[in-house]
Amino acid sequence: MxxxxxxxxxxxxxxxxxxxxxxxxxxxxALVTSGGxxxxxxxxxxxxxxxxxxxxxGAGSAERLVAAGYAVCxxxxxxxxxxxxxxxxxxxxxxxxxxxLTPGDTPAVAADPAALPAxxxxxxxxxxxxxxxxxLPIEFTALEEYLELLRAAARALAPFGSSVMFYLAxxxxxxxxxxSEMPEHKIQSSEGPLQITLKMVPKMLSPLVKEWAPEAxxxxxKLETDPLILIDKSRxxxxxxxxxxxxxxxxxxxxxxxxxxxxxxxxxxxxxxEEIAQGxxxxxxxxxxxxxxxTLFIEKKV
Amino acid sequence: MxxxxxxxxxxxxxxxxxxxxxxxxxxxxALVTSGGxxxxxxxxxxxxxxxxxxxxxGAGSAERLVAAGYAVCxxxxxxxxxxxxxxxxxxxxxxxxxxxLTPGDTPAVAADPAALPAxxxxxxxxxxxxxxxxxLPIEFTALEEYLELLRAAARALAPFGSSVMFYLAxxxxxxxxxxSEMPEHKIQSSEGPLQITLKMVPKMLSPLVKEWAPEAxxxxxKLETDPLILIDKSRxxxxxxxxxxxxxxxxxxxxxxxxxxxxxxxxxxxxxxEEIAQGxxxxxxxxxxxxxxxTLFIEKKV
Numbered sequence: 001m002x003x004x005x006x007x008x009x010x011x012x013x014x015x016x017x018x019x020x021x022x023x024x025x026x027x028x029x030a031l032v033t034s035g036g037x038x039x040x041x042x043x044x045x046x047x048x049x050x051x052x053x054x055x056x057x058g059a060g061s062a063e064r065l066v067a068a069g070y071a072v073c074x075x076x077x078x079x080x081x082x083x084x085x086x087x088x089x090x091x092x093x094x095x096x097x098x099x100x101l102t103p104g105d106t107p108a109v110a111a112d113p114a115a116l117p118a119x120x121x122x123x124x125x126x127x128x129x130x131x132x133x134x135x136l137p138i139e140f141t142a143l144e145e146y147l148e149l150l151r152a153a154a155r156a157l158a159p160f161g162s163s164v165m166f167y168l169a170x171x172x173x174x175x176x177x178x179x180s181e182m183p184e185h186k187i188q189s190s191e192g193p194l195q196i197t198l199k200m201v202p203k204m205l206s207p208l209v210k211e212w213a214p215e216a217x218x219x220x221x222k223l224e225t226d227p228l229i230l231i232d233k234s235r236x237x238x239x240x241x242x243x244x245x246x247x248x249x250x251x252x253x254x255x256x257x258x259x260x261x262x263x264x265x266x267x268x269x270x271x272x273x274e275e276i277a278q279g280x281x282x283x284x285x286x287x288x289x290x291x292x293x294x295t296l297f298i299e300k301k302v
Numbered sequence: 303m304x305x306x307x308x309x310x311x312x313x314x315x316x317x318x319x320x321x322x323x324x325x326x327x328x329x330x331x332a333l334v335t336s337g338g339x340x341x342x343x344x345x346x347x348x349x350x351x352x353x354x355x356x357x358x359x360g361a362g363s364a365e366r367l368v369a370a371g372y373a374v375c376x377x378x379x380x381x382x383x384x385x386x387x388x389x390x391x392x393x394x395x396x397x398x399x400x401x402x403l404t405p406g407d408t409p410a411v412a413a414d415p416a417a418l419p420a421x422x423x424x425x426x427x428x429x430x431x432x433x434x435x436x437x438l439p440i441e442f443t444a445l446e447e448y449l450e451l452l453r454a455a456a457r458a459l460a461p462f463g464s465s466v467m468f469y470l471a472x473x474x475x476x477x478x479x480x481x482s483e484m485p486e487h488k489i490q491s492s493e494g495p496l497q498i499t500l501k502m503v504p505k506m507l508s509p510l511v512k513e514w515a516p517e518a519x520x521x522x523x524k525l526e527t528d529p530l531i532l533i534d535k536s537r538x539x540x541x542x543x544x545x546x547x548x549x550x551x552x553x554x555x556x557x558x559x560x561x562x563x564x565x566x567x568x569x570x571x572x573x574x575x576e577e578i579a580q581g582x583x584x585x586x587x588x589x590x591x592x593x594x595x596x597t598l599f600i601e602k603k604v
Contacts, residue, residue: 041351044527044553046473049343050352082394090392092384093439096428099413099421107422111401111411119401120409126398137395171348174491185528186553189476194500200491225346226487251346251488 008152011138015073015156018136019164022071027134028163028294030070031153033170034058035077037143041177041196043184049198053171055080057221057254060283061167062135063125068291070165071134073157075149077170078139084126087118143173143201150204154212161215162298165290166208168220169247176201205241217297218243219290225251234261244297247286256282260289310454313440317375317458320438321466324373329436330465330596332372333455335472336360337379339445343479343498345486351500355473357382359523359556359585363469364437365427366589372467373436375459377451379472380441386428389420445475445503452506456514463517464600467592468510470522471549478503507543519599520545521592527553536563546599549588558584562591 019029035058036051059081062072066083074083089098098115102108111119129135138153140146157164175198187194209218220243224230227250234246238261248259257270269285321331337360338353361383364374368385376385391400400417404410413421431437440455442448459466477500489496511520522545526532529552536548540563548563559572571587 038352042527046354046525046527046553047475048352048354050340050350052348052350076394079393082397085394085397088397090397091381092378092387095384095387095390095392096425099425101422101425101429107418109413109418109421109425111413116409116411119411120403123398123401123403123411127403173349174489175496186526187476189502193502194477194498196496196498196500198496198498200495223348224488225344225348251348 008148011149012152012156015136015138015153016159018073018133019071019157019160022134023160023163028070028165029073029157029160030062030065030165030167031073031075031157032058032062032065032167033075033146033150033172034062035080035140036171037077037146037173038141039143039173039176039198040182042186043179043182044186046186049173049175051171051173053077053080055082056086057283058167058169059083059086060281061169061287064283064287065165065167065291066125066129066134068287071136073136073138073153075138075140075146075153075170077146078141082137083129083135084122087122089115143176146170146172147201147204150208151212154208154216157216158213162217164213164216165294166213166216166218167290168205168218171223172201172204174201175199203241205237205243209241209243217245217294219245219247222246222248223251223254224248231259231261231266234259238263245290245293254282258282258286260286260293262293310450313451314454314458317438317440317455318461320375320435321373321459321462324436325462325465330372330467331375331459331462332364332367332467332469333375333377333459334360334364334367334469335377335448335452336364337382337442338473339379339448339475340443341445341475341478341500342484344488345481345484346488348488351475351477353473353475355379355382357384358388360469360471361385361388362583362585363471363589366585367467367469367593368427368431368436370589370593373438375438375440375455377440377442377448377455377472379448380443384439385431385437386424389424391417445478448472448474449503449506452510453514456510456518459518460515464519466515466518467596468515468518468520469592470507470520473525474503474506476503477501505543507539507545511543511545519547519596521547521549524548524550525553525556526550533561533563533568536561540565547592547595556584560584560588562588562595564595 035055036053039049041047062074062083065072089095098112099109100112102110222234230248234248237246246261248261260267271282337357338355341351343349364376364385367374391397400414401411402414404412442451524536532550536550539548550561550563562569573584
């Protein structure tokens with residue numbers, strides 16, 4: 001694979017020391033993965049294959065998990081949605097318009113008053129989480145980085161057994177081009193139509209559940225566009241990888257409804273029109289439900 | 303092509319009215335395109351082909367063109383770099399850390415003092431440009447949107463003849479999948495390795511120069527990874543499309559050096575180590591040079 005991967009062993013040591021501190025104080029730990037991976041089509045890459053993901057599911061869930069008392073390692077695609085920063089203007093004119101030059105002798109800049117109702121609670125929650133050290137953000141961009149960091153984090157968290165939750169919401173590419181089959185230079189358009197052959201990325205759930213962190217509570221996500229195959233694909237994943245939960249969702253309705261699938265249950269969660277009007281997010285229901293499942297999982301183990 | 307395109311005629315009317323106001327006051331107009339296009343691989347798309355581009359070249363050039371007296375229509379990829387917002391923290395923890403809760407009875411939020419040296423001049427320039435209406439931002443995401451908006455803007459600007467500069471810095475995909483050949487649903491990884499065949503996107507430079515805005519001053523950009531073919535490819539483009547300038551650059555060195563190629567000249571521009579240390583950007587030299595070329599172009603025409 002093409003892009004340089006970061007040093008996994010440094011990440012492993014960092015995550016383990018952070019988690020040990022929280023575990024010593026009786027806090028549960030969650031690894032949340034979020035955002036899409038990037039796959040290069042050329043060795044000196046100009047073109048990439050991207051999996052669609054804003055990272056909203058992961059970032060919103062990380063906020064809720066912190067509120068529920070978890071320490072969260074947030075393994076996310078660089079520049080994707082970030083906990084508590086989601087509701088702020090992040091780009092272009094909207095970002096510039098959020099700041100105001102304040103009149104007076106000393107030049108200063110204040111937040112636009114219109115932005116305050118969203119900004120104040122977000123900043124307070126973010127600062128509290130930062131002071132308590134309950135959010136450990138780690139970034140990836142390339143698929144290779146994601147794979148190496150996931151393995152490092154999983155190994156780092158394994159010693160904390162069933163109290164660890166893996167919440168695998170990242171949109172990971174199923175396909176990549178091996179470096180040996182990749183063109184060195186930018187593909188030339190003058191050579192006519194482009195034929196690309198992509199190989200399958202090995203599924204990380206298998207070694208994660210079998211080898212890296214066999215005692216942990218593992219949740220994977222399944223996003224499909226065809227509702228007819230969603231539940232079958234989710235059950236197949238549970239049978240194949242032997243983990244605990246699949247959160248199943250359909251592209252068009254993923255912001256308002258999901259189905260929580262376990263070996264012997266199938267629980268739809270959705271927002272009512274009233275809840276949507278109140279600004280409630282589906283991640284609140286997902287995390288509430290999974291926190292309960294995690295408790296049951298820990299108790300059965302003990 | 304798969305994604306819905308916006309209404310080009312509304313954009314055309316908007317750009318023409320805006321440009322007419324500036325042209326009446328003797329101001330030159332530039333259309334700057336910036337950022338990469340997105341190409342869907344599925345009808346209900348989860349996977350996309352992306353051209354790499356942060357949009358820094360286009361955003362930095364738009365700032366310089368405004369400073370040089372141009373009114374700039376900034377046709378950019380949503381969430382790519384934006385004039386004057388480039389130096390601000392835009393993501394995640396860095397964005398949250400740029401704001402501070404100010405103590406006192408009334409909750410308020412101020413910018414972090416450490417951010418002020420970059421923030422103050424950027425906000426001043428942005429507010430000045432906004433008041434004068436010299437920046438007209440228009441967003442695209444999908445390749446289809448880009449193509450339709452480029453045509454609309456080109457037609458809108460054609461009446462202003464040689465005083466219009468097209469500064470085509472966007473990274474436009476050379477390839478796409480026709481809707482008729484696209485799978486309806488998410489491609490299933492269980493079906494094995496993935497084979498994709500992409501068709502060529504028609505080059506827009508040809509109708510732009512021949513039909514849409516034949517009197518305008520047109521600059522295209524050529525980004526390659528192989529220095530051996532760069533100048534030849536640039537000359538071929540000038541011969542094929544009959545426009546005025548190609549800004550040629552190599553992926554690795556694009557932030558510090560370019561070659562301005564015209565029918566009968568080849569002018570390297572680069573930053574010295576001292577200029578790099580001072581924080582100077584190559585876009586300043588590119589825009590200075592091209593502004594001069596544009597003046598010569600207008601005078602020869604008159």
